[in-house]
Amino acid sequence: MTELGNEARRFVRGQHNGVLCTISQRIAGYPFGSVAPFILDAQGRPVVLISTLAEHTRNIVADPRVSLIVQPFTPDMQGAGRVTLVGRAERLESKDALGPRYLRYFPQAEAYLAMHDFAFYRIGPERIRYIGGFGKIHWIEAAAYLAGANHLAEAEAGILDHMNREHSDALFEYCRHFHGATPEAVEMIGIDGDGFDCRADGRVLRFDFPQAIVDAGGARQALVEMVQQCRI
Template sequence: MHDLGLEARQFVRAHPNGVLSTLSKRLGGFPFGSIAPFMLDHAGRSVILISTLAEHTKNLDADPRCSLIAHPCAQDAQAAGRVTLVGHASRLAEKDAMGPRYLRYLPEAEGYFGMHDFFFYRLEIEAVRFIGGFGKIHWIAPADFAPPANDLDASEPGILAHMNADHVDNLRAYCAHVHGVQAQEVAMIGVDTDGFDVRADGRLLRFAFTQPVRNAGEVRQALVDLAHQCRQQA
């Protein structure tokens, strides 16, 4: 199941567009769906920023059970696959630790990040349903969906600063080699056990590592290997 867990996790990282389903307090427990952009933290838990005034937040405060469907914005969404994360969502005590990473991924949230009624909620996963296409349907245990233990929460800021200051040409080469995108303005905005993300001329591009990494040294080796591939194909 570990390979399926990795595949499902990679899918979620590549499609951070969610439908959040909560149990309606107003409607006596009926399912209530809403759109919720999200990101995964370094432990593979989805994090959303929502207002206490929102209906889904009131629902979660009354009953934390929920599900979040990650899906592509594709013409045929069923054929493209989806992952449903099921679990309990709880409010984080403060926003400052999570804020910088969240805003790198979702800069449009900056306008309301500082408002007093917005909080981060994090989903503790209890079940994962992965549909990767026709006939590829699996339940995945939370432990298999979770990334390996890592220290990237602490080392990520330094990695980003180094890449964006000293290796912009490499970032452009990654974009061209993996995605066929000739970008001018590039910035690495996040790195995790499974890969990294680059904002290229305003477009977010996902890059997967060939195998999970756990620390800054392994990230560096994975990036060096990718740069070598780019030079070979140049």
């Protein structure tokens, strides 16, 4: 089951928009869905930036039970994989730890982040519904999904700075080799135990590590091996 949990977590890491479902207070007992951009923390828990004035925030304050459905935008929505994370949302008291990471993925949200009525809410999953394709349908326990916790959060900013300043050539090679893309500008914006993300001409591209890593040393080795693979 841990293998399925890792697969589901890797799937979610490749997406950055979902539908957040809360329990409506205005229409008692009914589900309320809203579009929700999100990032993941080191363990793979979704984090959303929402306003205290928003309907879904009022719902969460009254009842923290939520679900987040994550699915890529494709012509065949039912044929694509998808994940629904069911859990509880909790407000994070500070924006400092995750603010820089959130803005790397959503730079357009800078004004929202600066407003006092916006705060981060993190969803702690309790069960995960993973549909990986036709006939591949599973319920996954939270422990299996969260098994890929890593220690890259503190090292992330340094790794990104190093790669963007010293190894921009490698970033272009990653784009070409793994995505068939030849962008004019590319920047690494995030790295975690399962892979990393680059913004290439405004589009976020996901790069998966062949094996999960847990620290900066493992990240360096994985990045070097991927460059070597590009140059074969």
